[in-house]
Structure formats: C-alpha cells, structure tokens
Amino acid sequence: MTEKNPRTAALAEAGVSLWLDDLSRTRLDSGTLEELIATRSVTGVTTNPSIFALALKDADAYEAQLAELAAAGATVDDAVTALTTTDVRRAADVLAPVHEATGGADGFVSIEVDPRLARDTDGTITQARDLAAVVDRPNLMVKIPATVEGLPAISAVLAEGISVNVTLIFSLPRYREVLNAWQSGLEQARENGHDLSRIHSVASFFVSRVDTEVDARLRAGGRDDADGLTGKAGLANARLAYRAFTQALDTERWRLLEAAGAPVQRPLWASTGMKDPALPDTLYVAGLVAPRTVNTMPEKTLEAFADHGEVTGDTVTRADAQAEADLDAIGAAGVSYTEVVEQLEAEGLQKFESAWAELLDSVRAGLDAHR
Template identity: 55%
Template sequence: MSENLDRLAAEGVAVWLDDLSRERLAGGQLTDLVREQRVVGITSNPTIFAKAIRSGARYDEQVEDLARRGVRVEEAVRLLTAFDVRWACDVLRPVYETSDGVDGRVSLEVDPRVAHDTAATVAEARALWWLVGRPNMLVKIPATQKGLEAISTALAEGISINVTLIFSLDRYDQVLRAFLDGMGRAHAAGHELTSITSVASFFVSRVDTEVDSRLDKIGTLEARDLRGRAAIANARLTYQHFEQACASDRWRALAAAGMRPQRPLWASTGVKDPAYDDTRYVDELVAPGVVNTMPEQTLHAVAEHGRIQGDTIHGTYTAAQQVLDDLEAVGVSYDDVVRGLEDAGISRFTASGNELLEQLDTELHTQRAAA
C-alpha cells in the first residue's frame, strides 16, 4: 500500500479510478487496485467503453449472442456496459458495505445524445438503474440546463446520481440546488435518504488547457504568469461553494433526516501539459469529503511521488478568487471559457457515444453475417 495514498485517504479524499474494462475485471487488476492502491470507486464514460470493447476479446461471446438475438445496437451498448458495471459493483461491494454506502460506487453514464432532453434522460436513468440492479451504482447525468431537472427527478425517485461535466461555479450552484430539490422530493415521497448518494463531478485539467491557450495568445508577462493557475483556483472555489451549501438551513434540515452530502468529485485530473507536475491536480486539491477520480497513470504517479501535505484547499479562497479576477484583467473571460468547455464537453461525449455505437454496430453486422 502506498504511503501517499494512505495519507490522501487519511485527509478525507476518496480515491476513485477513471477507467473500467472487462479485461481489468476478468484479470483481477481491479481487485488488486482496491486491495493495494486505496481505490474505493470507479467512473466510466462512452470513451472508456469504446476503447475497452475495441481492444479486448472478452466481449466477443456476448456480442455474438446479441447478434444472434437481433438486438439493436443501442440496446446492445446498454447490455454490454451494464454487464461490466454490475461486475465492478460486485467487486466493490465490500467497500460499499464497510464504508456504510459512502464509497464502493461505480458510475454508468446515460446516453450522451439525450443530454438536452430532460424526459429522455430520466427514462434512460431509470432503465440503467433497473438494468444494473446494484445499490452501489451511480447513474451519470451531464449538468446541462435540461439535465438539472432530470437530476432532481432521478434523485426524487431514489436513484443515486453522479452529476458530470461541471465547469463553472454558477452551474455548480445550480447542481447543488437540483440536488437539494431532488432530496427534498425524495424525503417527501418517503424514500430512505441514507440509501441515495450523489457526487458532483467538477472537471479540472480542461480548464487549464483552455485558459493557458488563451493566455499564450495574449502573450504578455502578466498573462504568462497566470498559466496553470486557473483550474486549481476554480476547483478550490467550488469547495467553498460546497461548504456554503452545507451550512444552509435547507441542507441541515435534510441532513438531519438522513441525507448524505453530495461530495465534490475532481474529474479530469490527468495532467495535459507535460511542463506541469503530473500529480498537481491531486496534491493541490486535498480537503475532507471530496473524491478524486484518476486515470491509472495518475494514480500510480501519486502513489510513487505525489506530495500529499495535508489540506491544500482551506485558506486559499481569497487567493483563488484573485486568480480569476486577474484572468479577467488580462482579457480572459471566465464566463466565456466555462461556457465553451461545457459545449465542447457535450460534443465530445456525444461523439464518443456515436463512435461506440458505430463500432458495435459493425461488430454486430459482422457476427450476423458469419452466423
């Protein structure tokens, strides 16, 4: 067990893996990461599944069965991915039990093509929740404007949710309100609140990638000095908003009724710029009650040479706000950056979903032709 990962866990950071494949499950690698690297949760997305299905033969038998049954490609995707998520939920079930349901969670995303359709997103969430049939699953719903009501509705029905693709503080505040609305409705409907869990996935490294690109075009000394500072400042201010929400009367009332906090989850924590330390989005975002979901490369980097030096968020809020103010002063619009990142994120996930569908459609046709 890595001392760095031990320290991270001791500081209240839950280590989740941002990857899932049937090869990892069947080969026991996931079990090893849970046992040896403090991994207590998993996130997935269409890009991850497309890569897994493309590169592994473990899916061939199920794809052949689906082809013989004449299953449509959209449903085939649901069945293949739900199989992996169900398996992963079972691997992580002991973590779920020992953490009293806080961790041991595995995420499966709704079809990204319905991100701007509230009713379709809710229908998809219900279908996935039923299909996987494990209490430690999380349904991932993007935090689009249309997704917010879907998030509230799903939570109100007792479905645990991973809210994904959050970039801005304003959107995060809307997510917090949607969470409280959903949990309030769940309580009114008689659901046991302790059985419903949610995390809010705030994307980190993509903010630096976009802001740094704009700063490089500006090219002044003041602009260059701000490189690599936006993403961490943005995430730290997110935690401030989380603390403010936890202190509200409505949050406290629902917490007294059994509601668990909707933990901030740091996503996109792999470093994109090789000039930066490869563990910076872990080392600099340590605080109690957060999740950090890491690609395996980042997980191993933290284990080997991360610099876990206690809480690195509290006491930084004024400086973090100053970074955003300084960016505005040199000509980088925060609102424009985060709006563009959300639009690009939805487009990227939609493209990945389409790639997964096209890839699987080709395989199904190949199997049918060979039958």
C-alpha cells in the first residue's frame, strides 16, 4: 500500500490543492506523476513555455513522435502543438481519477496559449478554443496571461464553456480586473446556456518574483538590512489578493452565479520555488495556507515541504493587516509598487517568449533531423 506523506496530506486537508509545476514525456513514461499523486497528494499539473522548452531538450523521449511529424510534413508550429498537447492529454488522463473523485473540482492540467499572443485578444481566443478542442479533456485548463488584452479573452473563453487558468498576475489592481473578467465570462456562459458547474478557473498570482525584484530595490537603496523588509513583499501581496478574493465572493453578483452552480475561481500561488537561499525553502507554501487555494510547486519545493514543511493553520486571512503594513513600509522605503509589478509583467512575458523561441528551435532541429 502506498503511503501518503503526512506533511503534504496536512496541506491538502487545510484546503490547499497541491499542483505540480512541471511536465515532460520522461515524467509520464516513468510513472513519477502517478507516484506524486499517490504519495504527495498532488491533484493537478501546470505547464508553461519554459517547462516545455526544458522538456524538449530530452530529445530521445520525443524522437518517435518527431519522426512521425516530420514524415507527415508538419510545420514547426503544428509540431509544437502536437508534442505539447500529447503530453497534456496524457497527464489529464493520469489525473482523470482525481477529477472524478472530486466531482470535477480538481485534477486539472493547464496548457498556455502561445506567449506571442499575449497582446492579441482575438488570437488568444482562437488558440484557446483550438487547444481545448485538440486536448479534448474535461480536466483541461487553458492558460491566458492577465494582460490588458488578455482580460476580454478570459471572459470570452469562459463564455464558451472552457475552463481557464489566468496566469502572470502580479498586482492587486490587475487581480481585481481578473475577478471581474471571470464573473463576466460566467455571466455570458449562463446566457449561452452552458452548465456553469463544469466551468472552472484559477487565478495564478506570482509570489517569489515579487520578492526578487522588491528585495533587489531595497538593497540597492543602501538601507541597513533593508529595514528588515526583505522576503516580505511576495507574501504580503498574495495575502491581500486573497482578501480581494473573499471580498468578491461577498457580493450579490457572485451569489447569483453561485446559485446557478458556478464554482469559485480559486487563487493559485505560482512562482513558489525559493530563489533567495537566505529564506526558508518552504516559505511560499507554509506562508500561504488558506481554504480554497491552489499552490503549484516545482518538484524541489514539493519535496522540501514533504521533508520538513509545517502546516500551522490558516496563514493568510489572519495576516492581512500585517500584509498591508509590510507593503506600506516597502513603499515608504522608496520602492514603487506600480513600477515593480509593471516590470514583472513585462519580464514575465519576455521570459516566456524567449522560452517559446527556444522550444521552436528545438522542434525545428528535431524535424530537420528526420527530413
């Protein structure tokens, strides 16, 4: 009998869904995803262009499919779609029992639209629709970046009955716009006759990248120990996002959607791997425990929590006053919140575009080797 890790099991019992921020053909072939579901309480998978670019470096794992695609005369873009959606479809099938056991509330796999479409509303809608059709699994979420242009795409895709993972959220004002786009999409879906109970969504709020940028600015200011503020911004930002989430649910607008069967759009804590070795490696897990949330972790962070993580109850809702104080103090120290979040969004998009270019190059080389 497979034994569940008590630390990750306690996290799940506290209302946090544990999703793995990683996917590869090798992981699928080896069965390690099934193992993490059984022993680490993993109930979902997220992917992004960087993850796929890394996965495709293991050329042997994709050799057979690349040969088939080359023989069929596939373009590079078509081959990328075929390779990545094959992995996502397989992962969705592995997680199908979780999806069924939770009544469709969990067990999701996410795949992102081409990051080059982040500023293209219509292009994002079209590709989201195409990805949903190609993967053709009820436990798929299509990832759409929370850019200004992405907001109407989020609503439009949800309105078609497609579940959405809203990604690359850094700021509280943008998150409130995401909450509005989500509810607008559900309202349109209801008008379109869709079953709202089957339309799921998460809002991926990035955490560690906020600390990386804020802490660098604090240290650059030359203040002694940055006034003890390093390692505070990411958690504070996320905790205040959770407050915005609970406020959005305390409205007549949401109550009408809930009465029609809609599930909540859960906050998802992303970028939870520790980038500063001076901080605890489970900081962004233990510090963000709250009901109706998701934490997507790289395997290293998941294993760190399984080894020595501690669940001490809700560490979010009881900390919002301190979160406000921390962000106020960071602002008083000369760090502009607006500048930080705008820079992080731009950098996040650029990183994913660079990873996508790397992915295209890898696939092009693989196809050429078989032509």
